[in-house]
Amino acid sequence: MTGPADEPRSPRRARDARWLRAATDRVPTTWIPGILTAVFLGAAAAFGGLEAVAAPPVATLEPGETHVNDMLSITVERAVLIDTLRDAGLYADPEKGERVVAAVVRAENVWDTALPAAAQGKGLSGSIIASNLGGRYPDAVARLDDGNTGPWLQPGVPVELVVGWIIKKDDLTDADELSLEIRDFSLVTGKLVAIGEWWDTPVVVAEMDVPLTDVGAGANQPSQGASR
Amino acid sequence: MKSVTVWAGGIVLLVAAWGVTQIPAGQALTESSFVQSVDVGDRAVGRQMAVTVTDVAAAERISDEVGWAADGAWVVVDVSVEAVNTEEGAVLGLATLLIDGDTYRASERPVSLLGKALQVGTPKTGSIAFELPAGMRDGTAVIRFTVSDRDWRLDSVVEFTVDLGSLRWDDERELAPLAGGGV
Numbered sequence: 001m002t003g004p005a006d007e008p009r010s011p012r013r014a015r016d017a018r019w020l021r022a023a024t025d026r027v028p029t030t031w032i033p034g035i036l037t038a039v040f041l042g043a044a045a046a047f048g049g050l051e052a053v054a055a056p057p058v059a060t061l062e063p064g065e066t067h068v069n070d071m072l073s074i075t076v077e078r079a080v081l082i083d084t085l086r087d088a089g090l091y092a093d094p095e096k097g098e099r100v101v102a103a104v105v106r107a108e109n110v111w112d113t114a115l116p117a118a119a120q121g122k123g124l125s126g127s128i129i130a131s132n133l134g135g136r137y138p139d140a141v142a143r144l145d146d147g148n149t150g151p152w153l154q155p156g157v158p159v160e161l162v163v164g165w166i167i168k169k170d171d172l173t174d175a176d177e178l179s180l181e182i183r184d185f186s187l188v189t190g191k192l193v194a195i196g197e198w199w200d201t202p203v204v205v206a207e208m209d210v211p212l213t214d215v216g217a218g219a220n221q222p223s224q225g226a227s228r
Numbered sequence: 229m230k231s232v233t234v235w236a237g238g239i240v241l242l243v244a245a246w247g248v249t250q251i252p253a254g255q256a257l258t259e260s261s262f263v264q265s266v267d268v269g270d271r272a273v274g275r276q277m278a279v280t281v282t283d284v285a286a287a288e289r290i291s292d293e294v295g296w297a298a299d300g301a302w303v304v305v306d307v308s309v310e311a312v313n314t315e316e317g318a319v320l321g322l323a324t325l326l327i328d329g330d331t332y333r334a335s336e337r338p339v340s341l342l343g344k345a346l347q348v349g350t351p352k353t354g355s356i357a358f359e360l361p362a363g364m365r366d367g368t369a370v371i372r373f374t375v376s377d378r379d380w381r382l383d384s385v386v387e388f389t390v391d392l393g394s395l396r397w398d399d400e401r402e403l404a405p406l407a408g409g410g411v
Binding site for chain 2: 112113114143145146148150151152154155156157195196
């Protein structure tokens with residue numbers, strides 16, 4: 001660019017700008033940062049200042065109670081401790097002192113598109129967190145009826161699932177309870193460079209303690225009936 | 229230059245720029261898929277995949293070639309699929325069934341053609357099964373076959389429309405065993 005700033009301003013331009021200058025000269029510009037700061041602080045104080053935002057209430061559920069959000073309907077029915085549960089994709093190694101804690105969950109997709117149940121941190125897997133196992137997602141989610149370890153939840157089709165964690169033998173006994181947190185996701189619609197819709201920003205909305213039954217090696221496990 | 233001319237020129241350019249933004253046809257057109265609608269027996273040839281729907285049926289119980297079986301409201305589509313020009317990346321990645329605004333995904337439960345790699349010149353035959361809510365017996369369903377399981381913008385999509393009310397509901401149906409191709 002050539003430098004128009006170097007050229008002397010035309011007398012006409014200077015005359016045109018004179019009224020503007022006369023008007024702005026009266027504004028005490030040094031006050032402006034102070035005024036803006038006061039307005040900002042005042043607005044912040046009006047909205048509660050630095051006080052912590054009240055967290056949404058967390059409901060307490062009993063086993064068998066159903067939690068419904070915009071994505072899923074979730075009912076945690078019962079939980080067991082078992083040596084291993086390979087049928088459900090939980091390969092605990094007893095020689096390393098590992099066991100399995102598994103919850104039987106009835107889930108239904110109440111959204112309009114099929115959702116994955118076993119993808120870690122998404123869908124159903126991201127909705128159920130074991131808070132007394134370090135806040136972990138389930139290590140595996142499988143269908144109770146046929147032992148499918150990568151199940152999808154079709155809209156409006158309820159499914160019984162086995163949701164399991166591999167634990168150290170001493171982590172939980174049948175005197176303990178399995179503490180679960182249920183999380184709600186929010187639907188996000190992609191804009192600009194992102195397309196589609198997905199569920200994001202999980203928030204804990206309910207917690208529950210599920211009593212444990214120790215079934216030992218689990219000869220009578222439900223998933224024994226898997227047809228493959 | 230007279231400042232009036234400069235201002236006028238600037239405004240004209242701004243209006244012209246706004247006009248240009250109004251011309252493109254929007255995402256619906258620039259990103260839409262190339263849809264081919266087929267009936268039973270028709271062969272649709274897309275960019276990477278050729279699909280022929282050979283039969284459609286509904287059943288209250290289905291079973292597959294390895295002995296798996298399950299009750300439910302099942303819609304079964306028998307298809308013959310092959311790759312078109314290259315086998316690289318040619319896969320029946322996704323089949324969905326759209327009805328009443330809901331999108332069902334082809335069931336991962338039985339052994340089916342879902343996710344199977346395709347070959348050029350040797351069609352693979354088999355079935356795709358959809359699990360619907362119990363009692364869904366009516367309505368027009370659109371079944372879509374795509375190569376990618378997540379993005380079909382500007383890609384070819386095969387659509388097959390079926391009226392659920394006109395299907396005969398069998399008590400039990402065995403899925404067509406996987407055959408042909410590289411099986």
